[in-house]
Amino acid sequence: xxxxxxxxxxxxxxxxxxxxxxxxxxxxxxxxxxxxxxxxxxxxxxxxxxxxxxxxxxxxxxxxxxxxxxxxxxxxxxxxxxxxxxxxxxxxxxxxxxxxxxxxxxxxxxxxxxxxxxxxxxxxxxxxxxxxxxxxxxxxxxxxxxxxxxxxxxxxxxxxxxxxxxxxxxxxxxxxxxxxxxxxxxxxxxxxxxxxxxxxxxxxxxxxxxxxxxxxxxxxxxxxxxxxxxxxxxxxxxxxxxxxxxxxxxxxxxxxx
Numbered sequence: 011x012x013x014x015x016x017x018x019x020x021x022x023x024x025x026x027x028x029x030x031x032x033x034x035x036x037x038x039x040x041x042x043x044x045x046x047x048x049x050x051x052x053x054x055x056x057x058x059x060x061x062x063x064x065x066x067x068x069x070x071x072x073x074x075x076x077x078x079x080x081x082x083x084x085x086x087x088x089x090x091x092x093x094x095x096x097x098x099x100x101x102x103x104x105x106x107x108x109x110x111x112x113x114x115x116x117x118x119x120x121x122x123x124x125x126x127x128x129x130x131x132x133x134x135x136x137x138x139x140x141x142x143x144x145x146x147x148x149x150x151x152x153x154x155x156x157x158x159x160x161x162x163x164x165x166x167x168x169x170x171x172x173x174x175x176x177x178x179x180x181x182x183x184x185x186x187x188x189x190x191x192x193x194x195x196x197x198x199x200x201x202x203x204x205x206x207x208x209x210x211x212x213x214x215x216x217x218x219x220x221x222x223x224x225x226x227x228x229x230x231x232x233x234x235x236x237x238x239x240x241x242x243x244x245x246x247x248x249x250x251x252x253x254x255x256x257x258x259x260x261x262x263x264x265x266x267x
Contacts, residue, residue: 021256024217031158033160035218036161037161082098089118090195156180166182203232217235223244239257241258
C-alpha cells in the first residue's frame, strides 16, 4: 500500500488513509520530556567542557541547546549521543562499559551521568504529557488501529508508568529492548521496523510520528507508509528534508471525524 502524501497546508483525516498501525516516539511527541533531556545534556557537557578547557588553558565553548543538541544528540541512543557530540569537538574517550560509575572518564560514564541528571528532574517535577497526542492515540485504538511506542531512551517504561500511559501501546521498543536485541538506533530504521513486525503490520500500512530529524529519517529509511513530523523547535523544513511526509506543530491539528 502506498499512501498519498498531502500538502502541508491541507491536513488529511488520518482515519481515511487506511492505516493499520500508528507508531510514535516518546520524548517530544507523547511527553514533554524532550526538553528535560536537552537540559540534562547541556548540564553534562558544559561541566565536562569547562573542566577540559581549564585543564588545557583553552577557551570554553558551551554546548548549544539548539545546534549541538539537534545535530549530535537528539533521538539517538544515549552513548551514541555522547560519542557523536564529543567527536564534533575532537574529543575521543574510551567507551568503558554500561556499569561505569557516572564520574568515570568514559563514554558510558558520561552517558550514565546524563541519565542520573535526567531522572533527578523527573523524580522532582514528574512527567507532563501532550493531551492532544494521547487523545489521538486513544481514538486510533478505538477505531482498531494498532499502536506502538519507539524510543531510544532506556527510561521509556518508567516514564510511561509514571504518566499512567502504558495502556496506550500494544508494543514498546525502547533503548532496553534495542540493546537486548542488538538493534541499531536511529537514524537506522530497525527499531521502527521491529515495532511494526511485532504488531503484525507491514511498514507500508503504518505511520510513524517523530519530532527529531534522525527519527523521521529512520521512518523514511524504513519505507513506512506515512511519516509525520511534529515540530517542537527543530523546524518544519528540517523535518521535511529529513524525511517527513508532513509536519505539524501539534497532533491535534489532524481531523478526527
